[in-house]
Amino acid sequence: xxxxxxxxxxxxxxxxxxxxxxxxxxxxxxxxxxxxxxxxxxxxxxxxxxxxxxxxxxxxxxxxxxxxxxxxxxxxxxxxxxxxxxxxxxxxxxxxxxxxxxxxxxxxxxxxxxxxxxxxxxxxxxxxxxxxxxxxxxxxxxxxxxxxxxxxxxxxxxxxxxxxxxxxxxxxxxxxxxxxxxxxxxxxxxxxxxxxx
Numbered sequence: 001x002x003x004x005x006x007x008x009x010x011x012x013x014x015x016x017x018x019x020x021x022x023x024x025x026x027x028x029x030x031x032x033x034x035x036x037x038x039x040x041x042x043x044x045x046x047x048x049x050x051x052x053x054x055x056x057x058x059x060x061x062x063x064x065x066x067x068x069x070x071x072x073x074x075x076x077x078x079x080x081x082x083x084x085x086x087x088x089x090x091x092x093x094x095x096x097x098x099x100x101x102x103x104x105x106x107x108x109x110x111x112x113x114x115x116x117x118x119x120x121x122x123x124x125x126x127x128x129x130x131x132x133x134x135x136x137x138x139x140x141x142x143x144x145x146x147x148x149x150x151x152x153x154x155x156x157x158x159x160x161x162x163x164x165x166x167x168x169x170x171x172x173x174x175x176x177x178x179x180x181x182x183x184x185x186x187x188x189x190x191x192x193x194x195x196x197x
Contacts, residue, residue, distance in 0.1 A: 006060030006090075011053055013037035013070045024066040027095050031064065044077060054081070059089030059103075067096035068117055073125065075118040082114065151179055152187040160184060 010031035012024045021036060035053040044050055050071075057063055063085055065071045071094075072078035082092050082101050092101045097117055099110055139145030152160070160173050174184040 006058060006062060007032035009053060009057060009061055009063045010034045011037075011050065011063060011065045011071060013047070013049075014039070015070075024070065027066045028064050044081070050081075054084060057085055057088060057090045062091045062093060064093045064095060068094050068114075069121040069125075072118070073122075075115070075122050078114070078118040151183045152177065157187050160188065
């Protein structure tokens, strides 16, 4: 990269479809620093590594991402992140799409491609969700899909009720059963409200 004197910063994010990041690391190559998101956050607020990358990146740095859908899950987020970085003087490269956005450079074709490819990625995610929903609806209609298994077995709920009636705190009962208090409360069902004095 001619004239480049900043750092190369790679951003890697897992997805629910592909929990490994080896392919992304291989595609991006060496970097001065790697920001690796371990969770598949739906928006920027759920992605601490992305926040740190945007705060850390400086003028003349290059941010490399394997593909657009690794950087953002919506077209509006994609545009906002790329704009925020280029406004700081940072170059953004999408390796898979072979697109580079440089600060101050106005390339209408690259911008158009960013919009189109970002929109296509968003459409693809929406179609996957719709097919998933249709598959679940079909399975329910056939009586195959029963939803998520109950966290507590009926005998565990009976045991929990007995211990609670004996004065054991619900938090301890939940801990002993290896579930959260909320899971225990849900399994116990609604409790009749008692008047407070």
